Amino acid sequence: NNYNKLNSEDFFTTGVSITNNIGISGSNQNLTYRFSASDLEQKGIVPNEMYKRQTFSLGGTLKANDKLSIESAMNFTRSNFNRIQQGSNVSGLLLGLYRTPASFDNTNGLGTTDAVNNAAAYEFADRSQRSYRGGGGYDNPYWVANNIPGTEGVSRFFGNFKTTYNYSHWLNFGFNAGIDVTSDKRKQSFEIGSNANRNGRILLDDYFTRQFDVNAFITGDIDFSSDFSFNYMLGTNFFSYTRETNSIDGNNLAFPGFLDISNASTILASEDLVKYKTAGVFINSQIGWKKMAYLNFSARQDYDSRLRVPVKDYNPSDISFFYPSVSGSFIFTEVLPKNDVLSFGKIRASWAQVGSPPPFEYLTSTTNTQNGGGDGDNINGGWGNGLNFPINGLTSFEQNNILGNGNLKSELTTTKEYGVDLRFFGNKLTLDVAYFQNKTEDAILNASLAPSSGFTNIWVNAGTMTGDGWEVTLGAKPISTENFSWNTTVNWSKNETIVETLAPGIERLFLAGFPTAGSYLVEGLPYGAIVGGAYLREEAGTASDTSLAIPGGAIVIDPATGYQAVDNKQRVIGDPTPDFIMGWNNTFNYKNFSLSFLLDWKKGGDVWNGTAWALSFFGRSQLTADTREETPIVLDGVLPDGSPNNIAIVRDRSYWTSNVGGFGSVGEQFVDDGGWVRLREFSFSYRLPKKIFENILIESAYFTFTGRNLWIDTNYNGVDPETSLTGNGNGQGFDYFNNPGTRSYMFKVGLTF
Structure with missing residues (x-):
């Protein structure tokens, strides 16, 4: 910018x-x-x-x-x-x-x-x-x-x-x-x-957390x-979590x-207590045959207090969930003739289920919460001249805006994985390939409610999601001598999660973002698809327009302004999931010297540049700088009657402060490719010869220089696209005044006595 x-x-x-x-x-x-x-x-x-x-x-x-x-x-x-x-x-x-x-x-x-x-x-x-x-x-x-x-x-x-x-x-x-x-x-x-x-x-928060x-x-x-060999583990587990929060708002x-x-x-002071306990029993076992074939079984039964509904009679089955797994592997090179090419070969497969309870306690029932002071917390609901609490030092309580769900149950994820591990030429060349599939049923998500319900949100088992992907690791030792060695490894991975179904009555679920562009769960779309305002297309509203996908046809131009017309329906304008991620790691050793570097490549993955969106309104973005000296142009598109657009405009302040510019409802033009190639890490070290320390207390010493993010190549027009507005949260692909990424240099001295 x-x-x-x-x-x-x-x-x-x-x-x-x-x-x-x-x-x-x-x-x-x-x-x-x-x-x-x-x-x-x-x-x-x-x-x-x-x-x-x-x-x-x-x-x-x-x-x-x-x-x-x-x-x-x-x-x-x-x-x-x-x-x-x-x-x-x-x-x-x-x-x-x-x-x-x-x-x-x-x-x-x-x-x-x-x-x-x-x-x-x-x-x-x-x-x-x-x-x-x-x-x-x-x-x-x-x-x-x-x-x-x-x-x-x-x-x-x-x-x-x-x-x-x-x-x-x-x-x-x-x-x-x-x-x-x-x-x-x-x-x-x-x-x-x-x-x-x-x-x-002044906001004071004191969190005290205990886990056993x-x-x-x-x-x-x-x-x-x-x-034949057999081993087993039979056990029980108990876990307790308590978090006490004391807050003061001055x-x-x-x-x-x-x-x-x-x-x-x-x-205004408040106190909050979160407690839950889990108890479980588990068994793991493995059967081996001739040290080449193995079959593993496991099962676990958990009981979790977060699933309990206080208004119902207690029944252990209401708070329990069971998840088994089975896996097998076969070292097929044990039955092949020994050779100098294939040193080791193993195939493997696994099937596993994992249950996940709700993230918090008290989601199965509606609780009360303390009223705060200020607009929206008075007896008239924030309208008119109501009475604000506390009154004369007396506080008040109201029903929580999160509706309890007594039917909430644990979500269940089923994972299948198939893989092969190959090693060649005495382990000088290795290849590991894995393909996995997963399916999450009864996914627990936070859904919005209509204002007429009297509540804002409810946690529900909202639907089913499926995913699959590949992970490939290729390693090699091209050179290995007494004084010099070179090890290289390439990692490549690709995965995608699709929202298959959502619970009845839920069209889409908001994860993060803004009205102009947000991360949502939508049936048939990738997890966290970016949905937001888009330009109007010719085929919008026709029989072929049956989803949130951007319709076909040219962009329609508003004849009154010469600007792009705005679709009255939000569309899918981006997918933050990358096409693939790849890393190449190399380590060179020569006598007491060592040099290594890691190159990372992320292909694709959209980012909504909300920083440019906002700055365009103020004339502070690169987009407004690029059009500052612009002569009149005719935007690509058609007029409402289908004829080619012939209206010349200047993308000046009026354009960038309109509905298609900064702070406007259209997020489409601010979505960029967030892919990159970067030198993730470079390291050089030297270990001093041991003979130097023969007569002193020091046994060894080394010096290391390490640099991270020394170089990046990206087409993204903003800060480092690896940064995220939500951190590691669900909603990815959003840049809204994110802190810039950093380049770092580290010098290290290590001594052993």
Whole structure:
């Protein structure tokens, strides 16, 4: 996009990351121990963004006697963040940064370095915000970096204890228990004058999470004869999850410059508790024949409290689900004559089912929630001059807007996989090919409800989805000598998931995005297809127009404007699923030197460039820059009577602020190919000769340089298309003021004593 250099490119800084690690380990015949500690400090690519983390780990094993062994590990991590607002957010850093016109200097003449923590850049003398829209609309990015801080402190302890008792080869007892406790304290502040919260706001959230996982099992190996072998595991599992949340929302700060909850005039507190438990029994077994053919069976029965309906009588069958699996493999080279070409060959096949409960507790019944203050939370439903709660310190409760579903059940995914593993020329050339199919039935999804229902959403078993794909790995060792070796591996994968059916009454399900372009589940379309506004085509509304696909025929031109006409029906305008993903990894070793690189290729996969969509309205996108000096043109298309378009227009401000331009209802022209080829990683290392350390405490030392994302080739007109507005969420293929991708360089020194 076409950004003013002073206001955008110079705003970003070079991030720095420093990591220090130390490890101590030792052992004797019956005991092993290990301790490690690490310290990480990162400075982000935007001002005042910081991350720090300290990690400690202690573990060991004890062989009490020939039959009893004990293993334990403990880990503690402490981290602190300073976060900056980003993404789809009125106070998002990049919204104000990229939309700033070239005629306005966000630094107020101070320059990027001096403006970072200098209030004169982003405030007037009366402490009101200085921004290109006079304090309205979007925030000055330096205001965001200094006056809208987000902090987070996380402390986490997790550990496990495991003991085994080997009674005999056919009967062993095992027990392991794990614990994971996390305290997460967050604070998000908005100074008075911030556009997302003009009167100032403080949000405090305290999350305390506990997880316990216990397994008890018996195992054994039995050889029925020299040809047949059998092993088994029979066990039980118990898992408990608890998350306590305490939140304080403080609004209307009394005076600026004091971002503390005590400065809030209105304070609303809430408490939330999420608990669920699962219990299960399982069995795994394997039968082997002549160490060449294997058949595996497994089955698991789980009971999950998230499926319980409080208003119904308890019945264990209502909260249980069963899922089995079977797999087999055959090493066919064991029955072939030995040869110098095919060293190893194995075929395999598997069939498995996995059950998944609802993601949260309490979805099977309608709950109550606390009323908040402000519009929409008064006794008139937000209309007119109602009474806002709390009143005189008294709070109120109302029915949750999520309707409980007493018929909710676990979803079931069935997977089939077929594969072959081939190795040639003494394992110098390897090939692994896998084909898989999966089918998810009773998929649990969040569906919208009509306002007339009195609710907004309900979790339902919404339909069936199927998918299939290929994974291919080709490896080779072209050169292997005493001093030099070259290993190379190519990975290629392709998969696609199709929405086969949705529950009756559901035409489509929204996953993420915006009204102009959103990610949806639609019958017959790929998972997460991008559906949005499109140009009108000649065949729209005809007998052949029976789906959401873009109809055939030319684009229809509006004779009143000369612009493209808009289809009154939203269409499928993109598919974020790539055609395939490929990686090529190479490692070269010469004496004490090592060099490696990884090339990644993503072919296809659409991205809706919402950043360009919004910036076009403000004349700040590359599209508007490219048409700034444009002479009158005739757009491709036909007039409503079918004759060729002959209306000349200039794509000026009127065009880019119309319904087909920025902030318009048409998302089609802002969908781009998000494919790329990149140098994902390059690494060079050198290990010092051991003879240097013969008479000192140091045993070995090495130096490594690593670079990531050093080069990218893409046709996408925006930030790195690998970034995502929703992170790893369901809705992929959306760029709306995403933070840019980063290129990193790392230098590492390793010492062993």
